[in-house]
Amino acid sequence: MARMNMIQAINSAMDIMLERDPNTVxxxxxxxxxxxxxxxxxxxxxxxxxxRVFDSPIAEGGILATAxxxxxxxxxxxxxxxxxxxxxxxFDQLVSEAARLRYRSGGEFWAPITVRxxxxxxxFGGQTHSQSPEAIFTHVCGLKxxxxxxxxxxxxxxxxxxxxxxxxxxxxxxxxxxxxxxxxHDRPLVPWSKHDLGEVPEGYYRIxxxxxxxxxxxxxxxxxxxxxxxxxxxxxxxESGVDGEVIDLRTLMPLDIECxxxxxxxxxxxxxxxxxxxxxxYGAELSAQVQEACFHHLEAPIERVAGxxxxxxxxxxxxxxxxxARVKRAIDKVMAG
Amino acid sequence: xTTKTPLxxxxxxxxxxPGESPDFSSIVxxxxxxxxxxxxxxxxxxxxxxxxxxIRVLDEQGDAIGExxxxxxxxxxxxxxxxxxxxxxxxxxxxKVQRQGKTSFYMKCTGEEAVAVAQAMALEPGDMLFPSxxxxxxxxxxxxxxxxxxxxxxxxxKDRLKxxxxxxxxxxxxxxxxxxxxxxxxxxxxxxxxxxxxxMKGDTRIAASWVGDGTTAxxxxxxxxxxxxxxxxxxxxxxxxxxxxISSFQGFAGGEQTTFAARATGYGLPGLRVDGNDxxxxxxxxxxxxxxxxxxxxxxLIELYTYRAAPHSTxxxxxxxxxxxxxxxxxLGDPIxxxxxxxxxxxxxxxxxxxxxxxxxxxxxxAAQKEAESYGTLxxxxxxxxSMFEDVFKEVPPHLIRQRQEAGV
Numbered sequence: 001m002a003r004m005n006m007i008q009a010i011n012s013a014m015d016i017m018l019e020r021d022p023n024t025v026x027x028x029x030x031x032x033x034x035x036x037x038x039x040x041x042x043x044x045x046x047x048x049x050x051x052r053v054f055d056s057p058i059a060e061g062g063i064l065a066t067a068x069x070x071x072x073x074x075x076x077x078x079x080x081x082x083x084x085x086x087x088x089x090x091f092d093q094l095v096s097e098a099a100r101l102r103y104r105s106g107g108e109f110w111a112p113i114t115v116r117x118x119x120x121x122x123x124f125g126g127q128t129h130s131q132s133p134e135a136i137f138t139h140v141c142g143l144k145x146x147x148x149x150x151x152x153x154x155x156x157x158x159x160x161x162x163x164x165x166x167x168x169x170x171x172x173x174x175x176x177x178x179x180x181x182x183x184x185h186d187r188p189l190v191p192w193s194k195h196d197l198g199e200v201p202e203g204y205y206r207i208x209x210x211x212x213x214x215x216x217x218x219x220x221x222x223x224x225x226x227x228x229x230x231x232x233x234x235x236x237x238x239e240s241g242v243d244g245e246v247i248d249l250r251t252l253m254p255l256d257i258e259c260x261x262x263x264x265x266x267x268x269x270x271x272x273x274x275x276x277x278x279x280x281x282y283g284a285e286l287s288a289q290v291q292e293a294c295f296h297h298l299e300a301p302i303e304r305v306a307g308x309x310x311x312x313x314x315x316x317x318x319x320x321x322x323x324x325a326r327v328k329r330a331i332d333k334v335m336a337g
Numbered sequence: 338x339t340t341k342t343p344l345x346x347x348x349x350x351x352x353x354x355p356g357e358s359p360d361f362s363s364i365v366x367x368x369x370x371x372x373x374x375x376x377x378x379x380x381x382x383x384x385x386x387x388x389x390x391x392i393r394v395l396d397e398q399g400d401a402i403g404e405x406x407x408x409x410x411x412x413x414x415x416x417x418x419x420x421x422x423x424x425x426x427x428x429x430x431x432x433k434v435q436r437q438g439k440t441s442f443y444m445k446c447t448g449e450e451a452v453a454v455a456q457a458m459a460l461e462p463g464d465m466l467f468p469s470x471x472x473x474x475x476x477x478x479x480x481x482x483x484x485x486x487x488x489x490x491x492x493x494x495k496d497r498l499k500x501x502x503x504x505x506x507x508x509x510x511x512x513x514x515x516x517x518x519x520x521x522x523x524x525x526x527x528x529x530x531x532x533x534x535x536x537m538k539g540d541t542r543i544a545a546s547w548v549g550d551g552t553t554a555x556x557x558x559x560x561x562x563x564x565x566x567x568x569x570x571x572x573x574x575x576x577x578x579x580x581x582x583i584s585s586f587q588g589f590a591g592g593e594q595t596t597f598a599a600r601a602t603g604y605g606l607p608g609l610r611v612d613g614n615d616x617x618x619x620x621x622x623x624x625x626x627x628x629x630x631x632x633x634x635x636x637x638l639i640e641l642y643t644y645r646a647a648p649h650s651t652x653x654x655x656x657x658x659x660x661x662x663x664x665x666x667x668x669l670g671d672p673i674x675x676x677x678x679x680x681x682x683x684x685x686x687x688x689x690x691x692x693x694x695x696x697x698x699x700x701x702x703x704a705a706q707k708e709a710e711s712y713g714t715l716x717x718x719x720x721x722x723x724s725m726f727e728d729v730f731k732e733v734p735p736h737l738i739r740q741r742q743e744a745g746v
């Protein structure tokens with residue numbers, strides 16, 4: 001075991017896969033010589049050479065397109081889109097090509113691509129470095145979508161994503177790269193080195209896609225969250241004083257609906273959190289599925305806590321970010337219901 | 338105070354519309370053999386005339402002229418003729434069956450047969466092809482089964498693509514023919530990625546891809562040329578300039594200002610502009626680009642100058658936007674007629690042999706049709722609907738198993 005923050009855990013996952021599988025290659029903007037703007041690929045080019053880890057032109061659509069071609073050849077490309085906010089030029093290659101290639105070719109061709117991309121707010125990144133576009137990708141048939149909330153999961157899930165023969169969009173909440181963020185912007189950051197989930201095995205291990213984790217067991221209310229919001233959920237539960245069960249979804253597609261349903265049937269209450277905008281957000285799908293499966297067990301209407309339906313405003317980071325106070329209000333409301 | 342001139346927007350217009358006489362007077366057709374054949378290591382700026390002029394081998398009499406003559410044997414030429422004729426007859430048959438309601442859609446490549454056939458013949462069997470939707474000649478030239486192609490067009494019980502794709506969106510991994518997308522241009526940078534992978538692995542195989550003149554406007558065209566030049570990918574990037582993108586003439590892709598081959602210059606690549614109806618020129622230019630790629634000298638952009646004699650698809654009516662007789666007046670003629678004439682000039686072919694071959698291929702295509710139809714036509718004996726839930730992911734996930742049960746298939 002070693003102390004790792006999320007950046008080191010993600011780096012370790014790629015290091016292990018480059019070592020284990022000669023077909024694994026990594027490329028993207030600034031990921032080669034420099035090691036990435038967040039340092040996630042630091043040292044990998046030096047260790048594996050510039051045929052395995054290399055810089056790309058600033059062309060997200062070109063990165064995804066060439067990754068599809070490499071995947072068809074038989075490689076296992078891991079590409080970095082520098083910020084989730086920049087993923088849209090690659091959208092056509094992801095949606096129309098990578099996601100549907102296996103289907104449209106009757107299973108003849110596929111592209112086992114992992115798209116890594118830092119997402120989310122809380123870093124004063126403004127509207128082009130703060131977005132959480134995960135719901136868009138979960139709507140696309142043929143894509144898997146993963147968002148880890150801690151170093152140990154990040155490494156195991158990334159290894160599973162790279163080994164997966166389907167294309168996987170792997171969002172990394174950049175606010176928690178260095179430490180869990182509970183949403184209190186005025187308190188000092190606790191680094192992962194002081195957190196149990198920063199204790200990461202050094203070798204190979206997988207965390208299977210499609211399995212949620214119970215971040216906190218409880219009996220009063222089920223709180224569904226992923227990424228940074230898992231930590232905000234824990235803070236919100238603590239503030240509310242109830243015995244909340246916090247489920248870290250980890251994988252949005254495929255979704256571990258059994259875990260969610262078992263919890264909501266037990267608690268009878270459900271609050272859904274995400275940083276992303278609310279309207280047609282991933283919470284809408286969660287809410288629909290929970291009421292379909294648990295309607296007769298629900299004691300109160302499902303509550304959603306999400307980003308406001310506006311672009312991410314630079315100067316109003318903390319008015320926008322759905323922090324623990326809003327989580328507490330939602331919990332109080334469902335508990336009163 | 339100076340008077341300011343009101344600004345004007347230029348909206349391109351083709352030379353002739355329905356009811357008008359076709360006008361190809363602006364097309365410069367240089368004599369066959371007028372461009373030299375450069376060495377493989379010549380820098381792109383030294384061969385700029387190849388991007389602006391036109392590589393031609395066959396002259397008006399059907400003789401092969403100049404350095405670009407690939408000097409193919411009569412057997413190779415007859416094979417090329419056979420593949421082009423097969424493609425044309427196949428297209429006519431499939432157009433008919435669409436009109437008979439046996440399938441929903443079809444796209445012919447009439448007048449453009451030399452592009453796919455000569456290019457496939459100039460490449461090695463292991464080279465990977467990333468086609469657009471009008472290169473069915475690649476499959477014919479790689480001796481792929483017409484029955485298998487028809488089964489896809491019919492979406493019948495033997496359709497390997499399980500009824501998921503629009504007719505003609507073939508996928509034949511066995512002969513290195515990549516799944517056709519239908520979203521234009523996406524395959525162009527994908528081919529570059531495949532070629533990069535081949536180079537990363539120290540392989541010897543190269544890639545080739547095709548887009549139309551209209552698709553050069555897509556971002557994927559720019560991605561492809563950028564990545565190809567940056568990594569010197571072993572790839573041949575082809576622009577089939579058939580003058581028309583559905584109803585939009587090539588002026589709407591920037592073709593009024595310069596040639597499509599000339600775009601290579603800005604990327605630091607050689608660009609070759611080729612008479613696309615000249616089988617020998619297409620073969621020779623492709624072979625030159627392939628040799629260059631195999632020699633680690635990187636990518637080449639080839640513009641194949643031709644004319645879309647067919648409608649865009651069975652859903653299109655070209656009489657609504659261009660003169661009906663444009664194809665008859667096309668200054669570069671018909672690729673099959675020109676190769677036939679060349680073979681006759683060589684003393685290797687005759688009108689009688691040509692008629693006999695046409696009859697033989699017609700019988701062959703009819704027999705293939707009969708067999709394909711025995712496996713069903715669209716909506717009649719289709720593939721099982723239960724298969725529509727497969728291949729979304731490698732393993733069918735629980736939510737799709739539930740949906741298949743709900744669908745009752």
